Each structure stands twice: as C-alpha cells, then as structure tokens.
Amino acid sequence: MPHYVLFALIVVAGTGGELCVSRAMQVAGEVPSFRPADIAKVIARAMRVPWMWLGLGMMAAAFFALLGALSIYNVSFVVPVTALSYVAGALGGVTFLRERVSSHRWLGVLLVAIGVTLVFLGQN
Amino acid sequence: MTSKKRLHLQTYLLIALMAIAGPLGNVLLGKGMKHIGELSVWPLSDLFHTGLKIFASGSVWLGIASLIGFFVAYMLALSLADYSFVQPASSLAYGVVALLGHLMLGERVSPLRWAGIAVICLGVLVVGRTNPRTTERV
Numbered sequence: 001m002p003h004y005v006l007f008a009l010i011v012v013a014g015t016g017g018e019l020c021v022s023r024a025m026q027v028a029g030e031v032p033s034f035r036p037a038d039i040a041k042v043i044a045r046a047m048r049v050p051w052m053w054l055g056l057g058m059m060a061a062a063f064f065a066l067l068g069a070l071s072i073y074n075v076s077f078v079v080p081v082t083a084l085s086y087v088a089g090a091l092g093g094v095t096f097l098r099e100r101v102s103s104h105r106w107l108g109v110l111l112v113a114i115g116v117t118l119v120f121l122g123q124n
Numbered sequence: 125m126t127s128k129k130r131l132h133l134q135t136y137l138l139i140a141l142m143a144i145a146g147p148l149g150n151v152l153l154g155k156g157m158k159h160i161g162e163l164s165v166w167p168l169s170d171l172f173h174t175g176l177k178i179f180a181s182g183s184v185w186l187g188i189a190s191l192i193g194f195f196v197a198y199m200l201a202l203s204l205a206d207y208s209f210v211q212p213a214s215s216l217a218y219g220v221v222a223l224l225g226h227l228m229l230g231e232r233v234s235p236l237r238w239a240g241i242a243v244i245c246l247g248v249l250v251v252g253r254t255n256p257r258t259t260e261r262v
Contacts, residue, residue, distance in 0.1 A: 034203065067153065067178060071163050075154030076225035076233050076241075079147070080218050083244045086251055104250065111247025118240030 003072060007081055009065035013058040015088045019096075020055030027051065080119045086112045131204060138201040139213045142194055146214075147221035149190030151228055156183030158229070208252060215248035 028046035032038050046052050069078045090109045093099040101109075160177050164170040178184055201210045218241050225231040 067157050067184075068163050070150075070154045070157035071160055074225060074231045075151050075229065076222040076231045076237065078154070079150050079221040080237075080241050080244055083218060083248065086248060104253070108247045108250030108252075111250060112244050113247075115240045115242070115244030115247055118243060119237050120240075122234040122236030122238075122240055 003069070006065045006069040006072075007084070010062050010069065010082050011084045011088050013065065014062035014082070015085045015092060017055045017058030017062060019092065020051045020058060024049040024052035024055060077119065077123055081116055083112050084116055135201060135205045135209075138197045138204070139210065141197040142201065142210075142213050143216045143220055145190050145194040145197060146217045147224050149187045149194055150221050151224045152183050152187030152190055154187075154225065155229055156181040156187060159183065211252035212249050215245045215252065218244050218248070 024046050027049045028042055031042050066078070066082070087109050090101050090105060094101055156178075160174075160181060163174050165174060198210070201213075222231075222233050222238070222241050226233050
C-alpha cells in the first residue's frame with residue numbers, strides 16, 4: 001500500500017468522522033448538566049443516531065492509519081502532516097456544507113499548507 | 125472575584141494538561157509502533173498478527189491512555205471557556221510533539237522541519253482567531 005494513502009486516510013477519515021459525530025450530537029441534543037446520569041442519557045441517545053456509527057467507524061479507520069504511519073515515519077513528521085485536516089476542513093466546509101469561509105481563515109489554512117510543505121521538504 | 129480567578133486558573137491548568145497529554149500520547153504511540161516495525165496487513169492472518177502485536181504493546185496502551193486524558197481535559201476546558209480561547213492550545217501541540225519526539229525518541233528534526241512546524245503553529249493560531257465570539261460569559 002502506498003504510504004500517502006495512510007496520510008490521506010488520517011486526514012479525510014479523521015475530519016469526516018468528526019463532522020459525522022458533530023452531526024449526530026446535534027441530533028442527540030445538548031447535555032443538560034455534567035451529572036453522570038445526564039451524560040449517560042445523551043450518549044445513549046447519540047448511539048441511536050446512524051451518523052454516530054459512521055463517524056466512529058471513520059475515526060477508528062483514521063486511528064489505525066495513524067498507527068500505520070507511525071510504524072514507518074517519525075512522530076515529529078507524522079503529526080505536523082496531519083495538520084492538513086485544517087485544509088480538508090475548510091475545503092469540506094465550502095463544498096459539502098456550503099459554509100462561507102472568511103479570508104482571514106483562508107490565510108490560516110494557507111499558512112498550514114505552507115508549513116506542511118516545508119515539513120515535507122525537510123524530510124531528509 | 126475569587127471564584128472567577130479560580131475558574132481562570134482551572135482553564136489554564138486544563139490547557140497545560142492538553143498541551144502535554146496530547147503530544148505525549150502521540151509520541152508514546154510512535155514509540156510502540158516504531159518498535160513493532162512496518163505493518164503487514166495482507167493476507168488476513170498477517171493482519172491478525174499485526175493487531176495482536178499492536179495491542180500487546182505497553183507503549184501503545186500508555187499512548188491511548190494519554191490521548192484519553194487529553195480528550196477529557198479538552199472537553200472540560202471547552203465547558204469552562206470559549207472554543208476560540210481553548211483552540212490555540214492545539215497549535216502548541218505541533219511544537220511540543222516535535223520537542224518530545226526529539227527528547228524522548230532521539231528523532232532528528234531538521235531546521236527546515238522546525239520552520240515548517242512554526243508556520244503550521246502560526247496558521248492554526250490564525251484559523252483559531254477567526255472563530256466568532258458566540259456567547260458572552262457571565
């Protein structure tokens with residue numbers, strides 16, 4: 001398996017998983033208090049939302065891809081590259097959720113992309 | 125006044141915990157996985173053996189525990205403070221992970237990689253500052 005597939009999985013499945021879990025939590029509703037009984041009730045409600053299972057599956061896939069990448073590359077290389085999820089998040093927000101991303105935010109995303117490129121170039 | 129001060133102190137302590145536990149978790153995962161070596165996932169019997177090796181690694185379990193600690197601290201911090209206040213802590217994590225990788229695992233981090241990490245931290249900081257303030261704290 002080509003190694004860049006691992007990085008693509010970490011970024012895409014990780015970001016997608018978070019989006020699905022947020023969607024599920026919106027359906028499940030707010031936590032009324034931090035009492036264990038209330039938290040358990042919200043979790044039980046969230047587990048009945050299919051988005052939650054899709055999200056958890058994607059996050060698990062991202063986690064195992066992270067383990068795979070860490071078995072090959074240094075952690076000081078792998079973790080900075082996963083910052084690409086900020087780029088994926090902005091692009092996904094614009095294309096899938098039709099969010100409006102401010103120019104300020106694009107600047108941050110651009111800086112992250114430049115930083116990841118430098119990390120790649122600095123991989124002797 | 126004093127309870128407000130205590131709230132601030134708690135938030136900063138939680139953010140400090142996040143900035144250490146998250147990177148530490150990743151470095152411990154890295155330590156365990158480097159020890160195991162490149163993974164073989166095919167044929168399926170190899171995948172099974174790989175899975176066994178991963179879950180028999182103490183470093184991997186310590187890393188998972190540390191990441192759970194990070195997650196709990198993150199949730200608690202978000203319950204006390206705004207996301208836009210807590211989020212910049214995740215930009216620190218990219219620097220801390222490289223530092224810990226260098227100190228604990230002896231990884232060589234080239235100057236260009238340090239520069240890249242600094243630019244990433246800056247970018248994450250800029251992204252975090254764009255979040256609109258949604259609620260006024262009372």
